[in-house]
Amino acid sequence: MLQITQEERDAVYKTIYNRRDTRSEFKSDEVSDEVLQRLLDAAHHAPSVGFMQPWDFIVIKDKKIKQKIKDGFEIAHKEAANMFEGEKQKTYKTLKLEGILEAPIGICITCDRKRTGDTVIGRTANLEMDLYSAVCAVQTLWLAARAENLGVGWVSIVHHEVVQDALNIPDDVVPIAYLCIGHVTHFHEKPELEEAGWLPRMPLEDLVHYDSWGNKK
Amino acid sequence: MLQITQEERDAVYKTIYNRRDTRSEFKSDEVSDEVLQRLLDAAHHAPSVGFMQPWDFIVIKDKKIKQKIKDGFEIAHKEAANMFEGEKQKTYKTLKLEGILEAPIGICITCDRKRTGDTVIGRTANLEMDLYSAVCAVQTLWLAARAENLGVGWVSIVHHEVVQDALNIPDDVVPIAYLCIGHVTHFHEKPELEEAGWLPRMPLEDLVHYDSWGNKK
Numbered sequence: 001m002l003q004i005t006q007e008e009r010d011a012v013y014k015t016i017y018n019r020r021d022t023r024s025e026f027k028s029d030e031v032s033d034e035v036l037q038r039l040l041d042a043a044h045h046a047p048s049v050g051f052m053q054p055w056d057f058i059v060i061k062d063k064k065i066k067q068k069i070k071d072g073f074e075i076a077h078k079e080a081a082n083m084f085e086g087e088k089q090k091t092y093k094t095l096k097l098e099g100i101l102e103a104p105i106g107i108c109i110t111c112d113r114k115r116t117g118d119t120v121i122g123r124t125a126n127l128e129m130d131l132y133s134a135v136c137a138v139q140t141l142w143l144a145a146r147a148e149n150l151g152v153g154w155v156s157i158v159h160h161e162v163v164q165d166a167l168n169i170p171d172d173v174v175p176i177a178y179l180c181i182g183h184v185t186h187f188h189e190k191p192e193l194e195e196a197g198w199l200p201r202m203p204l205e206d207l208v209h210y211d212s213w214g215n216k217k
Numbered sequence: 218m219l220q221i222t223q224e225e226r227d228a229v230y231k232t233i234y235n236r237r238d239t240r241s242e243f244k245s246d247e248v249s250d251e252v253l254q255r256l257l258d259a260a261h262h263a264p265s266v267g268f269m270q271p272w273d274f275i276v277i278k279d280k281k282i283k284q285k286i287k288d289g290f291e292i293a294h295k296e297a298a299n300m301f302e303g304e305k306q307k308t309y310k311t312l313k314l315e316g317i318l319e320a321p322i323g324i325c326i327t328c329d330r331k332r333t334g335d336t337v338i339g340r341t342a343n344l345e346m347d348l349y350s351a352v353c354a355v356q357t358l359w360l361a362a363r364a365e366n367l368g369v370g371w372v373s374i375v376h377h378e379v380v381q382d383a384l385n386i387p388d389d390v391v392p393i394a395y396l397c398i399g400h401v402t403h404f405h406e407k408p409e410l411e412e413a414g415w416l417p418r419m420p421l422e423d424l425v426h427y428d429s430w431g432n433k434k
Contacts, residue, residue, distance in 0.1 A: 011229060047236070047371065050415075058430060059427050122371075123373065124297035147226040154264065159343075177349075199269075204261050211276070213273075
C-alpha cells in the first residue's frame with residue numbers, strides 16, 4: 001500500500017495550517033507555466049461526484065479582463081458596505097478584500113452541470129454535489145499553491161453575471177470561484193479577519209458533537 | 218516567511234494524487250482519538266467566508282445511528298438505480314458505493330447558515346459561500362486523513378432529511394457531507410469509477426481556457 005510517511009503527513013498539516021487568503025501581498029513576479037500546470041493538474045485530481053469532473057479552469061492574464069472583474073468587485077463592494085452598520089461599516093471600508101489587478105494570474109473555476117448527462121452516480125439524491133465537487137477543486141488548488149509558496153485569494157464579492165460576461169462563460173456553466181494567484185511578500189500568521197479582531201477563531205470543542213447534535217463528551 | 222520546502226511540496230502532491238473515495242476497503246481497527254482530533258482540527262482550519270467557520274462536526278460511532286444512515290442510503294440507492302437504463306443500470310447495481318457500517322467512524326460536516334448573523338463579509342453577493350466554506354472543510358479533512366493513511370468515503374446517496382433526523386440536526390443547519398472514515402486494506406491506484414470503465418479521466422488541456430471561455434493556447 002502506498003504509505004504517506006510521518007514527515008510527509010507533517011508537511012500536509014503544515015500546508016493546511018499556513019494557507020491564507022491573500023489580498024495585499026501579491027508581487028508582480030510571473031508564475032511559471034510549469035508551476036501553473038502543476039496547480040491545474042492537482043485541482044483536476046480533486047474528488048468529483050460520479051467521476052464527473054465538472055470543472056473548467058479559465059486562466060486570466062489579460063489586464064482588460066482583470067479590470068472588468070475589478071469593476072464588478074467595486075459595485076458589489078459598495079452594495080456590501082451599505083449592509084453593515086456603525087463601527088462594523090467603518091471597519092469594513094478599511095479592509096482590503098481583493099488583489100485582482102495586482103495578482104499576475106486569475107483563475108476562474110467553473111461547474112458544468114450538464115457534463116456527463118443528466119443522471120450522475122452519487123448526485124441523484126443531492127443535485128448540489130457537482131457544485132461541491134468544483135469547490136473541492138478550489139481547495140485542492142489552494143493547498144497546492146500554498147505548497148508552492150504562492151498566495152491565493154478567493155474573490156467572492158462580485159456577481160456571477162459579471163464573471164460570466166467578462167470571461168464569456170456559457171449560461172449553463174456556473175462560476176464557482178474567481179481566484180487571484182501569485183508570489184507574495186509574506187503570509188499572515190493568522191487569518192486577517194482574526195488579526196483585525198473582526199471575529200475570533202471558535203474553540204474546536206464547541207463545534208464537535210458525538211453521535212447526535214448537541215451531545216458532548 | 219514560512220517556506221514550504223520542495224520535499225514538503227512533493228508530499229502535498231503525493232497526498233492529493235493518492236486520495237481516494239473508499240467504500241469496500243475499511244478495516245474495523247479503531248481510529249485513535251488523537252488522530253481524530255488532528256483531522257477535525259485540520260478541517261477547522263479550512264478557509265471560510267468572512268471567517269464565519271460555519272461548520273460543525275458530528276462524530277458517529279453508534280451502530281444504531283449508522284444503521285439509520287444505511288437504511289436511508291438503501292432507499293436513495295433504489296431510487297437511483299431506476300434512473301439508469303440498460304447496461305448502465307446493470308453496472309450501477311454491481312457497484313459498492315458506501316461503507317457506512319464497516320467504517321469505524323462516521324463524520325457529518327454541516328453548515329450553520331446563520332452563524333455570525335445575517336450579513337457576512339464576502340457572502341453579500343454570493344449567498345452560497347458559506348456552503349462552499351463547509352465543502353472546503355470536507356476536502357481539507359479528506360486530505361489530512363489520506364496523510365494519516367486513512368480512507369474516507371463521501372456518502373451522497375442519502376436524502377438530507379434522513380441525515381438530519383438520524384443525527385438530530387436543527388432545521389436551519391444544512392448537512393453538507395456524511396463521511397465514512399477508517400483504516401483500509403489498500404487504496405485503489407485510480408478512482409474506482411475510472412477503473413470500472415464508467416468514465417475516463419478527461420485530458421486536462423480540454424478543461425483549461427485562456428482569458429476567455431473556449432480560448433485555447
